[in-house]
Amino acid sequence: xxxxxxxxxxxxxxxxxxxxxxxxxxxxxxxxxxxxxxxxxxxxxxxxxxxxxxxxxxxxxxxxxxxxxxxxxxxxxxxxxxxxxxxxxxxxxxxxxxxxxxxxxxxxxxxxxxxxxxxxxxxxxxxxxxxxxxxxxxxxxxxxxxxxxxxxxxxxxxxxxxxxxxxxxxxxxxxxxxxxxxxxxxxxxxxxxxxxxxxxxxxxxxxxxxxxxxxxxxxxxxxxxxxxxxxxxxxxxxxxxxxxxxx
Amino acid sequence: xxxxxxxxxxxxxxxxxxxxxxxxxxxxxxxxxxxxxxxxxxxxxxxxxxxxxxxxxxxxxxxxxxxxxxxxxxxxxxxxxxxxxxxxxxxxxxxxxxxxxxxxxxxxxxxxxxxxxxxxxxxxxxxxxxxxxxxxxxxxxxxxxxxxxxxxxxxxxxxxxxxxxxxxxxxxxxxxxxxxxxxxxxxxxxxxxxxxxxxxxxxxxxxxxxxxxxxxxxxxxxxxxxxxxxxxxxxxxxxxxxxxxxxxxxxxxxxxxxxxxxxxxxxxxxxxxxxxxxxxxxxxxxxxxxxxxxxxxxxxxxxxxxxxxxx
Amino acid sequence: xxxxxxxxxxxxxxxxxxxxxxxxxxxxxxxxxxxxxxxxxxxxxxxxxxxxxxxxxxxxxxxxxxxxxxxxxxxxxxxxxxxxxxxxxxxxxxxxxxxxxxxxxxxxxxxxxxxxxxxxxxxxxxxxxxxxxxxxxxxxxxxxxxxxxxxxxxxxxxxxxxxxxxxxxxxxxxxxxxxxxxxxxxxxxxxxxxxxxxxxxxxxxxxxxxxxxxxxxxxxxxxxxxxxxxxxxxxxxxxxxxxxxxxxxxxxxxxxxxxxxxxxxxxxxxxxxxxxxxxxxxxxxxxxxxxxxxxxxxxxxxxxxxxx
Numbered sequence: 001x002x003x004x005x006x007x008x009x010x011x012x013x014x015x016x017x018x019x020x021x022x023x024x025x026x027x028x029x030x031x032x033x034x035x036x037x038x039x040x041x042x043x044x045x046x047x048x049x050x051x052x053x054x055x056x057x058x059x060x061x062x063x064x065x066x067x068x069x070x071x072x073x074x075x076x077x078x079x080x081x082x083x084x085x086x087x088x089x090x091x092x093x094x095x096x097x098x099x100x101x102x103x104x105x106x107x108x109x110x111x112x113x114x115x116x117x118x119x120x121x122x123x124x125x126x127x128x129x130x131x132x133x134x135x136x137x138x139x140x141x142x143x144x145x146x147x148x149x150x151x152x153x154x155x156x157x158x159x160x161x162x163x164x165x166x167x168x169x170x171x172x173x174x175x176x177x178x179x180x181x182x183x184x185x186x187x188x189x190x191x192x193x194x195x196x197x198x199x200x201x202x203x204x205x206x207x208x209x210x211x212x213x214x215x216x217x218x219x220x221x222x223x224x225x226x227x228x229x230x231x232x233x234x235x236x237x238x239x240x241x242x243x244x245x246x247x
Numbered sequence: 248x249x250x251x252x253x254x255x256x257x258x259x260x261x262x263x264x265x266x267x268x269x270x271x272x273x274x275x276x277x278x279x280x281x282x283x284x285x286x287x288x289x290x291x292x293x294x295x296x297x298x299x300x301x302x303x304x305x306x307x308x309x310x311x312x313x314x315x316x317x318x319x320x321x322x323x324x325x326x327x328x329x330x331x332x333x334x335x336x337x338x339x340x341x342x343x344x345x346x347x348x349x350x351x352x353x354x355x356x357x358x359x360x361x362x363x364x365x366x367x368x369x370x371x372x373x374x375x376x377x378x379x380x381x382x383x384x385x386x387x388x389x390x391x392x393x394x395x396x397x398x399x400x401x402x403x404x405x406x407x408x409x410x411x412x413x414x415x416x417x418x419x420x421x422x423x424x425x426x427x428x429x430x431x432x433x434x435x436x437x438x439x440x441x442x443x444x445x446x447x448x449x450x451x452x453x454x455x456x457x458x459x460x461x462x463x464x465x466x467x468x469x470x471x472x473x474x475x476x477x478x479x480x481x482x483x484x485x486x487x488x489x490x491x492x493x494x495x496x497x498x499x500x501x502x503x504x505x506x507x508x509x510x511x512x513x514x515x516x517x518x519x520x521x522x523x524x525x526x527x528x529x530x531x532x533x534x535x536x537x538x539x540x541x542x543x544x545x546x547x548x549x550x551x552x553x554x555x556x557x558x
Numbered sequence: 559x560x561x562x563x564x565x566x567x568x569x570x571x572x573x574x575x576x577x578x579x580x581x582x583x584x585x586x587x588x589x590x591x592x593x594x595x596x597x598x599x600x601x602x603x604x605x606x607x608x609x610x611x612x613x614x615x616x617x618x619x620x621x622x623x624x625x626x627x628x629x630x631x632x633x634x635x636x637x638x639x640x641x642x643x644x645x646x647x648x649x650x651x652x653x654x655x656x657x658x659x660x661x662x663x664x665x666x667x668x669x670x671x672x673x674x675x676x677x678x679x680x681x682x683x684x685x686x687x688x689x690x691x692x693x694x695x696x697x698x699x700x701x702x703x704x705x706x707x708x709x710x711x712x713x714x715x716x717x718x719x720x721x722x723x724x725x726x727x728x729x730x731x732x733x734x735x736x737x738x739x740x741x742x743x744x745x746x747x748x749x750x751x752x753x754x755x756x757x758x759x760x761x762x763x764x765x766x767x768x769x770x771x772x773x774x775x776x777x778x779x780x781x782x783x784x785x786x787x788x789x790x791x792x793x794x795x796x797x798x799x800x801x802x803x804x805x806x807x808x809x810x811x812x813x814x815x816x817x818x819x820x821x822x823x824x825x826x827x828x829x830x831x832x833x834x835x836x837x838x839x840x841x842x843x844x845x846x847x848x849x850x851x852x853x854x855x856x857x858x859x860x861x862x863x864x865x866x
Contacts, residue, residue: 048443074445082443088436090501099433102426103445111426151445300672302679351855356614356675360805361854364847367802375841485798489683496676529690529794536683543676544666 001026001155001186002078007046007056016042018210020056024155029177029187031201031218033194035231039210040190041083044157048080049073060155074103077154081144081161083190087132093119094128096143100150118150121183122176138169142176149180156180158189162196170196198222206230250423250503254416257507261409265402274401276518280510281408282469286487287494287506288415289462294492295500296422297455298435300355303362304463304491306344306369307337309482311464313373315471316385321378326396330468337464338457345456349449354438363488370483384478387471396472404473411465412507418458419503431455432501463491493535497542499551508550512538585714586831592720594827595727596786600800601807601819602734603778609814610751610771613663613674618804619797620682621776623689625651625783626792633700633787640700640784641722647780655776659769682797689794699791719788726785734778735816747771751814803830806850 002024009017017039024030034040045051047058049070057066060078068076079100088096097115098108105111119125122142127135132143141161148156161177162170170193177200181187191197197204197218204221206214208230214221221227225237261277268274286308294300314333318324324332348361373379391397398404422428433441434448441448471477481487490513498509513535520531542549600622607615615621628647632638638646658681666677708715738744749757750767758764790796807826811818826846834842 050439050442069447070439070442071445071447074443079445080443082440086437086440088433088440090436091432095429095432099429099441099446100444102429106426108424108426108429111429147440147444300675302675347855353854355670355672357854359672359675360614360802360809361851364802364806364850364854368844368847368851371841371844371847489679492676528695529687532687533684533691536680536687539680539683540662540666540677543673543680544662547673 001061002047002188003059003062004043004047005057005059007043007053007058009042009046009051009054015210017046017053020207020210020212022205022212022215024186024188025203026154026186027181027184028202029181029189029200030203030205031197032188032190032205032207033192033197033221034207037209038207038230040207041159042210043207044080044159044190048078048157074151074153078157079148079151079153079155080157081141081148081159083159083163085137085140085144087135087140087143089133090131092129092131093124093135093143093146096132097124097146097150100147103151115146115150118146121149121179122146123172137164138166138173141165141173145176145180149185153185155186155188158187158191160190160192162191162193174199194222250420253504254413254420257416258409258413261405265405271401274405276514278401278405278408278473280507280514281405281412282466282473283490283494283510283514284412284507285408285415285462285469286466286491287498287509288412288419289459289466290491291495291500291502291506292415292419292422292462293455293459295495295502295505296419296428296435297431297452299452299456300359301362301459301488301492302359302485303364303366303488304459305366305483305485305488306362307340307460307463308467308470308487308491309366309369309373309477309479310340310460311337311467312471312477312482313379313385313467314464315468316387316477317379319387320385325394326472327394330396330465333468334461334464337467338461340464341456341458341460342453344460345453349452349456363485366483366485366488370479373479373483380478382479384476384481387475387477389475397475404469407472408469411462411469414465415462416503416507418462419506423503427451427454435501466491493539497538497549499549502549502551505549505551512550581713582835583832584712585716586835587828588711588714588716589720590828590831591824592716592724592827593831594824595724596782596823597800597803597807597827598820598823599727599730599778599782599785601804601811601823602731602816603775603782604804605808605811605814605816605819606734606738606778607772607775608808610747611768612671613772614671614678614805615772615775616675616678616801617681617685618678618775618779619799619801620685621651621654621797622779622783622800623792623794623797624654624685625776625779626787626790626796627689627693628780629783629787630698630700630792633702639702640787641726644781644784647784648777649780651780651783652773652777654773656769656773658776659772660765663772664765664768682801686794686797693794695794697791697793700787702788705788717789719785723785723789727782730778730781730785731816731820734774737774738816743767743770802850803846806846806853809850809853 005021007017007020020043032040042051046053049068052067057064059065060076065073065076088099094112094115097118098111101111101114105114116128119128122145124142124146127139135143145161162173165173174196177187201218204216204218205212206221206227213226213230214224228237228240264277265274290301290304311333314336315329318329318332319326344362344365348358353361374382379385391399393403422431430446430451433446434451438448467482494509494513495506497512498507499505516534517531520534546552604615604618607613625647628650629640629643632643632646633640663674663677666673704718707718709718709721738747746762746767749762750764754764803826807819807822810825811822829845830842833845
């Protein structure tokens with residue numbers, strides 16, 4: 001579905017992402033994990049057209065999209081959400097979602113109706129006529145998701161949709177995300193909440209300091225020494241193994 | 248639909264006004280309110296609906312005014328033909344200014360300052376070249392008759408202003424009920440989010456400033472027909488830019504009737520101060536300025552915000 | 559600037575600028591530098607306010623106009639020489655700025671910088687028309703013993719008040735830089751400019767520092783008015799001419815950069831002076847606005863600023 005080749009970008013001499021190549025298979029939930037500052041959001045920015053890579057290329061369904069503007073990429077079937085949620089604060093939930101729906105629907109009434117249907121998929125029906133600014137964090141995350149879904153994407157990039165939610169809210173969100181996948185939308189998500197990733201993702205890429213350090217099934221990745229060290233610090237893997245052996 | 252009905256009622260009521268009121272002063276007042284509504288709505292389409300605050304809408308006003316005068320005086324155009332041409336030139340000015348500013352990502356205060364600078368450049372140019380009458384300005388020759396868009400009484404101008412203001416109101420209504428309007432509001436509220444949802448922010452803003460420029464130019468053209476005179480200061484001075492943004496902001500940015508409400512309040516206050524305080528220059532503008540500060544501080548959604556309820 | 563002079567050459571057949579007497583050009587440049595020093599002082603206040611508060615103070619010109627009236631009335635009613643008025647005008651403008659920020663500007667942003675711009679626009683409308691209402695639209699100037707005297711600088715005759723303004727503006731700038739660079743208030747101001755949340759965390763009263771910065775910004779205008787009036791005039795609209803010029807300088811020099819404002823001030827002073835010489839009074843000003851637009855569009859971080 002999505003293929004990135006050798007992507008790299010640096011900000012003022014600092015390499016944020018260097019030489020990343022990865023693929024996202026169609027119809028699955030793929031996760032991108034990594035410690036803070038690993039460059040995950042930057043990589044999303046590169047893939048979705050918000051940032052121009054210094055080198056490398058991105059292809060969506062085999063079609064080259066490097067250097068295209070975000071709105072063009074959205075038209076081709078890939079959309080994203082933002083880690084820091086960015087609702088159209090002055091508008092209602094319904095109007096917010098309708099903006100997404102308008103990508104394919106010209107009429108105002110039809111778009112508002114479509115917004116209602118999407119709201120149902122993510123569990124926002126009861127909030128439809130509230131102003132977006134009044135939503136809780138969990139509500140705003142759902143709204144981000146709903147707006148993106150309303151564009152009827154083939155591939156959706158989710159930037160930490162579970163971050164900031166309490167365990168109950170995470171629990172409620174997981175079936176929603178599965179439902180999206182089951183409806184045929186490919187999901188590529190950045191996630192911090194490890195347990196959720198274990199639960200959801202069918203394939204995992206691990207990014208640390210701008211480079212990919214591991215990939216595989218969730219169970220494989222969490223056993224990888226490099227991943228453990230990236231998350232918990234140098235030497236941790238050996239210590240954990242030693243403790244396990246002695247204990 | 249209710250808004251559309253309100254516009255219809257307004258049109259009928261104003262159209263019927265000359266049947267019941269013969270006072271030239273009253274009709275003149277309503278005419279000026281409608282004219283201010285047109286200017287305010289022109290600003291509102293870009294500033295209120297689109298969130299791009301311009302401090303130099305005089306660019307479009309002046310372009311419309313000079314086009315109207317020059318086309319008639321130097322090229323022998325009929326006024327009724329000159330009006331759409333003036334609007335088209337205002338639209339072109341809007342497109343050019345917008346293409347430059349938005350292409351280079353100017354936002355917020357920077358955009359405001361660049362529009363102001365453009366207005367100054369145009370003022371100086373108009374002040375310099377004989378083509379526009381330089382500092383003396385242009386005096387439209389008297390040629391009374393509906394065919395020349397120069398009316399004997401107030402009624403003709405009232406209808407002309409009503410027609411132009413109604414067009415601007417209908418466009419604002421359409422913005423509230425169309426895909427394009429939804430896109431414009433999305434770009435105003437969050438450009439990145441809008442782009443992620445497939446909205447071409449550049450093109451959406453460009454369209455807004457184009458329409459805004461055309462309507463503002465219509466205001467300039469109306470001014471020339473009503474007062475038969477234009478000079479660089481009237482056309483491109485800061486006063487007209489301020490008048491346009493004042494009625495939109497005080498009335499309520501991003502609302503259909505905000506500019507109308509603002510125009511009523513401003514011109515009503517203007518009349519009051521003229522009659523009560525003293526006719527000293529500056530008095531009414533002090534109040535306008537204070538009103539602007541108070542509205543931004545305490546009622547950022549303007550007078551219309553009171554009617555729309557809490558949001 | 560080079561591109562602009564080229565363009566004017568095309569407008570004015572055969573090379574106007576070079577047919578002029580070098581002595582006239584020299585005098586024009588000197589004149590531009592003296593004006594530029596005052597411009598720089600005005601722009602310094604503006605750039606300080608922007609650098610610290612991230613506010614574009616549109617009322618800057620109106621505040622200058624008020625300061626000029628202050629100097630005028632101190633001279634007319636109390637017989638104070640403009641230069642003697644310095645110790646009155648500077649603190650007075652500082653206090654006005656401090657209170658204005660505390661009372662109005664600081665409360666009005668609602669988190670959007672456009673709102674501040676509109677508030678300061680509203681303030682400038684109020685001030686300008688209050689001046690019109692109370693002082694009428696007459697253009698006023700003062701008569702001092704040295705108004706008409708000149709000094710000879712390498713053959714160029716420059717008015718004494720302009721020379722005083724040049725050195726006075728430079729001296730004020732040095733004082734300002736010392737205040738920002740060496741005092742504890744200056745340290746707090748710099749801290750707030752860099753990282754307001756961090757400054758708040760280490761116990762700096764950010765709102766106080768903001769109000770102080772705004773006050774200092776207007777205090778610069780108090781000084782500028784004292785240096786300006788002997789060679790200039792005042793009327794209710796006088797600030798308008800300075801607003802866009804000051805913005806141009808600030809944008810040219812890089813928003814928030816003191817050195818940039820200083821160099822930008824001299825540059826604009828000279829451009830204006832030479833522009834007036836080549837193109838005439840009316841069209842001469844256009845160079846400034848064209849510079850402003852071009853810089854904003856193509857290099858919004860300014861000639862001397864780093865990209866934000």
